[in-house]
Amino acid sequence: MMKLIRMLSRGIRDAFKSVFRNFSLSIASVSCISITLVVIAVSIIASWNINNFTDTIKKDVTIIAFIDSKATDLDLEQVDAQLRKIDNIESITLKTKQQEKEEMMKEDEVLKEILGDMDEDESPLKDSFLIKVTKLEDIKDTVAKIKKIDLVHTVNYGESMVEKMLSAFKVVRNITIIIVVALVLVNVFLIVNTIKLTIFSRKREISIMRLVGASNLSIKYPFVIEGMVIGMIGSIVPILITIYGYTYLYNSFDGEIFSSLIKLIDPQPFVFWVSLIILGIGMLVGMLGSGRAVRKYLKV
């Protein structure tokens, strides 16, 4: 047990030592990791923002179910109960004729004149339920179910727009996922090769370690730690770019791009999550890279 702890601490010490001892080669690996991590950071930020944007739009999609004018308060309660039985419904809000009327009067002076004089019975307005769904993909089924309820007059949710939007979102999301995954793979490949180069120059050291009776694990371990350290150092610049760059971008655009519809994600705590992911990818890729690279020299 003591021996294990000794070996572990020696590995960590050696890892830091050799990062500095093989400085120029470490710089090569670090900059290789940095550059690819910057690209990964940018694509993570972009895809996260796109997802956020589509989510907010999805949340805005509302089904409006107009209720027959003859419906009494009791009927409304019944419809409400029936609506609640349908799954995929997130929230139901009742908007009575009265509320609708007040809203419209607030919006327009002319409407105010006309509606203000009207009696409750004469009103052309209808009571309605504003319904939000949990899964936008299933909205068609939900609408069909709502339509079947008695006293539901018409149902409206902007069919064609929602359909188009859904397919567009799917494409965008798939593309961003593919880009991020591809970049991570390219990163691993590049780093494995760079670290292979640095380890090639230490073939001698590895062969001597084997000759004096170091076990494969104890040879590999310092290199894996070293890869992790290199990954950590390599993620410093991308993390700084993420934190300061994104915050700067957010502030200079006032948090929205083109219109108030496309909102950027608030930098706090968003940038820290992205930084954490970048750090994680950097460390993991560094470890995997050097672990794979050193394996070749461990055969007798």
Added chain:
Amino acid sequence: MELISISNVNVRYKNGVNALHDISIKIKRGDFVFVIGGSGSGKSTFIKMLYREIKPSSGAIILGGLNVAKLRDSKVYKLRRKLGIVFQDYRLLPKLTVYENVAFALECIGAKKSEIRAKTLKAIELVGLKSKTRAYPDQLSGGEQQRVAIARAIVNNPKLLICDEPTGNLDPDMSMEIVKLLESINKTIGTTIIMATHDREIVDKMKKRVVVLKDGHLIQDYEKGKYYDEAD
């Protein structure tokens, strides 16, 4: 008491070359053995086989209770901890000092810090390099570098010291010094030594056991031998 028992070993390389044919030999604890033979005699293969750099195609090599011939790659370190190896080209790490190079062998196997210090200093003193503890390999002569390599090989008190042409890069005087050092290690600590060489003068002077290989066959085994030459 035998330290090494080799029976009916054949080594056949992938390209079809038979490097060793049916070798059987026993080496006792505390022996000093020269392995000689010209180029292509199988001398190097024989040495490499002992520290399991090469795996024999058939036969058994029992070394200190381990069957070297059947040792898996991942378990080779168990064998290497029992022996020290010295090469013609020293194989020191250029960026480490003499002390660090010798201590490296102990660090690699996870020895205690106090133990590393004591054993390393003792080994350096034994090879007569106490004054050069902090020097780097490129500040040393060839003979001194080989002494560092020997210190590294014996620092863990191995039962067996394998030397693959340790004097190949040295002038005759220096070579003699190195062999004298090996002899004193053999006598004082009792380490068994197997040394491959083609240095006639050394073999003739030392009067030790001599094993002669030719074309992969063991053709002579003298108890107190002289350099063997076909012309003799």
